[in-house]
Amino acid sequence: MKTAYNGMPVPKGSRITWNGDNLVVPKDPIIPSFRGDGIGPELTSASHAIIDAAIALMYRDRHIVRFPLDASEDAFAKFGNYLPDDSLAAMADFVFSTKGPWGTPNSGGRESGTVRSRRANDLYQNIRPVFHIPGVPSNMKNADKVDVVLFRENMEGGYGGVEAAPNSERAKRVAKAFNEDGFSVPEEDTAMGLFIATKDGTKRIARAAIKFALDNNRKVVTIVAKSNIKKQSEGCFLTWAMEVAKEEFADAFISEADFKTKYNWQVPEGKLLVNHRIPDAMCAEIIRRPEIYSVLLCNNDFGDIISDLIAELTGGLAVHGGENAGKRAFLYEAIGGTADDIAGKGICNPMSLVMAETMMLRRMRWSKAADLVIAGLRKTVGDRTVTGDLASKMVRPKAKKVLNTNEFKDAVIANMKAIAAASAKSTSPRKCRATTGTCKCKCKKGAQA
Numbered sequence: 001m002k003t004a005y006n007g008m009p010v011p012k013g014s015r016i017t018w019n020g021d022n023l024v025v026p027k028d029p030i031i032p033s034f035r036g037d038g039i040g041p042e043l044t045s046a047s048h049a050i051i052d053a054a055i056a057l058m059y060r061d062r063h064i065v066r067f068p069l070d071a072s073e074d075a076f077a078k079f080g081n082y083l084p085d086d087s088l089a090a091m092a093d094f095v096f097s098t099k100g101p102w103g104t105p106n107s108g109g110r111e112s113g114t115v116r117s118r119r120a121n122d123l124y125q126n127i128r129p130v131f132h133i134p135g136v137p138s139n140m141k142n143a144d145k146v147d148v149v150l151f152r153e154n155m156e157g158g159y160g161g162v163e164a165a166p167n168s169e170r171a172k173r174v175a176k177a178f179n180e181d182g183f184s185v186p187e188e189d190t191a192m193g194l195f196i197a198t199k200d201g202t203k204r205i206a207r208a209a210i211k212f213a214l215d216n217n218r219k220v221v222t223i224v225a226k227s228n229i230k231k232q233s234e235g236c237f238l239t240w241a242m243e244v245a246k247e248e249f250a251d252a253f254i255s256e257a258d259f260k261t262k263y264n265w266q267v268p269e270g271k272l273l274v275n276h277r278i279p280d281a282m283c284a285e286i287i288r289r290p291e292i293y294s295v296l297l298c299n300n301d302f303g304d305i306i307s308d309l310i311a312e313l314t315g316g317l318a319v320h321g322g323e324n325a326g327k328r329a330f331l332y333e334a335i336g337g338t339a340d341d342i343a344g345k346g347i348c349n350p351m352s353l354v355m356a357e358t359m360m361l362r363r364m365r366w367s368k369a370a371d372l373v374i375a376g377l378r379k380t381v382g383d384r385t386v387t388g389d390l391a392s393k394m395v396r397p398k399a400k401k402v403l404n405t406n407e408f409k410d411a412v413i414a415n416m417k418a419i420a421a422a423s424a425k426s427t428s429p430r431k432c433r434a435t436t437g438t439c440k441c442k443c444k445k446g447a448q449a
Contacts, residue, residue, distance in 0.1 A: 001093065005032075005086040006070055006079070013065030016095040016364075018328065023095070025364045027062045032090040034071040036100020038338025039348040043100045046350035046409040047334075051357045053413045054369040054376070057420040062366065067094070072102040072113050083113045088120045092329050096360055099331060100353060101338045111161070114333070118154050123324035123331055124201065125208050126152040128307045129359070133374075135381035136315035137393035143314050145291040149218070150310065151209035152303025153237075154324060156201045159300045162194040195230070197237045197299065206241035208325075209297040210249050210272065218294040219267040221245070223276045224302055237299050238276055245274040283309055311335070318349045318389055321356025323363070330363060332356040346404045349387040351377065354412075376416035385411050 003010055014026035035044040048066060055062055070078055071087045091097045104112040117123070128150045132143040140146075164171035166189050174192055175185040206223075213221050225238040245253045249272065254263060256275040267273050277285070279302045286293055290313065298306055311320045317336035324331040334352035342348060354373060361370035381390070384400040387408050391399035403411060 002086075002089065005067075005090045006075070006084055008067070008069060011065050011067055015093070018095075023364070025366075027059075028065055029096070029364070030065045030067050030094055031360075032067045032069045032087075032094050032097040034069055034087065034097065034099040034102075035074065036071075036334070036338070037073045037103040038101060038340045038343040040100025040102075040334070040338065042343075042346060042348050042405050043334050043350045043353045044098075046405050047098075047353035047357055049409050050350070050354050050373060050376070050412050050416075051361070051369070054372045054416055055361075055366065057416060058368040058372055059366065071099065071117075082110060083116055088117060091117060091121050091331060095328065096330050096332070096364070098353070098357060098360065099333045101334050101336060103338045103340075115159060115161070117331060118324055121326055121329040121331070122155070123326040123329060124153065124155045125205060125323075125325040126150075126154045126303060126307075127212075127323045127325060127359070128152070128311070128320060128335065129355075130307070130310045130314055130320055132314040133319065133378055133381050135378075135384055135386070136319055137390060137395075138313060138315050140287065140290075140313045142290060146286075146310065146314050148286075148290070148293050148296060148310055149212065149216075150296045150298060150303060150307045151205060151212070152298050152307060153201060153205040153300050155300070156196040156198060157300030157303075158193055158195045159304075160194065160196045162196065164192040166191045195233045195301070197233045197240075199236070199240050202237050202240040203244050206244040206297055207248065209295055210245055210274070213272055213295045214249070214252055219271075220273045220275065220292070220294040222282070222293055222296050223274065224279050224282055224296055224298045224306065225276065226279055226302070227276070228278060234299065241297060242274065242276070245272075279306065282306070286310065287313065307335075315390070317352065319351045319355065321352050321354070321359060323356065323359045325363075330360065332360045346406060347388050348405050349389050350405055350409060372416050372420060373412075375419050376412045379415040379419065380408070380412045 011030060013028045013030040016026065016029050017024045033044060035041045052064060055064065069087055069090055072082050075084055075087060076082045102113045130150065131147045132138065164174060171190055171192050172187050175187040175190060178185045210221055223238055223241045225234040227235040227238045252270060252272045254267065254271050254273050256273065259265065259267065259273050283306065296306065308317060311317050320335060322333050322335045324333065333356055336352050339348060354377070358370040358373050361367065384394065384397060385403060386399050387405065388402055391402040
């Protein structure tokens, strides 16, 4: 195993390992951290402080050993490479890693570092839980009814990078081949991109989404596919995903037809409704009736779009995080952009990366710390103590305090400390003060007094 990455020695701590398919998380796991571009350094600093404080409050003998490594603009400045091989290797070798936002050109130029990191480590699941924290401003009246976990296939769809530039020999060959089969594709001035859906790729993301739903008592998995128009590519995505539900989870699966007729619009205990929606219709319906959706299973393209849509319903990208999961590696990311216009000003909202790292804590089975972080955020934002991005959206009621990034971090940590102290006090055994008779707490000492 390597002792240094990008010239940086591995810090003192222990590596997360695997025992078969089970994670073995030590009390001092080493976790690589890529701070990101733009506001990334500020997000990373604040998020790590909040997460590390929660761990210290809930587990006196545990802590994360952060391993700062370079990627994107940081890496290019040092190595002339936006994503060095050592950075990719660290993601695999240490199992868990975190990242701030990475910039990517809108057209032409270099490949997305985020996409490359997913491909290099086969991070085929992009998982985004979306729910509303009271106090976070939203234009949606029923934002409190949104509680969705979106599973996006990360490796295929239109994001596979199989493209042809206009007037290239590849584009002309593809157009000619289709035209010979009776299609009408212009051979000149035509750009092309291939949408890919494989049986294995579809089935493994479907399997992950359905298993998650059953393990977390979620009653509905909705497969999102434009199968009425793209009958082969997205039609197969729907067909293969439904095969997983019917064949591999037969004891739990119920169809939408049975849901309506046999079960009278109720999902019985231990059962799972697996249904299908056209993406455009679903986008409209989730605004009107968000409570009917629980787990969404999407291909790469629509998963990207719909996850941002749902996030905006509950406050925007700045308050939600994401997990990229594979068989042997996990990458946790802030899902918003680099926000270069406010970078370095110390005013960004760190919640996106904080929320992503709570997902990491749950994957590590350090859920007490994750719960404390969420409680701290709820208390802080519920008191209308927020950063400027949220304050600007608050109308009635307005924000009470507008904080910079560090002040918001300090407020969350202070609230976590108060919550942890109150919880410890309420659960600690009371000291019996009885001197005669039987005390109210019925303890042995009181009974004997």
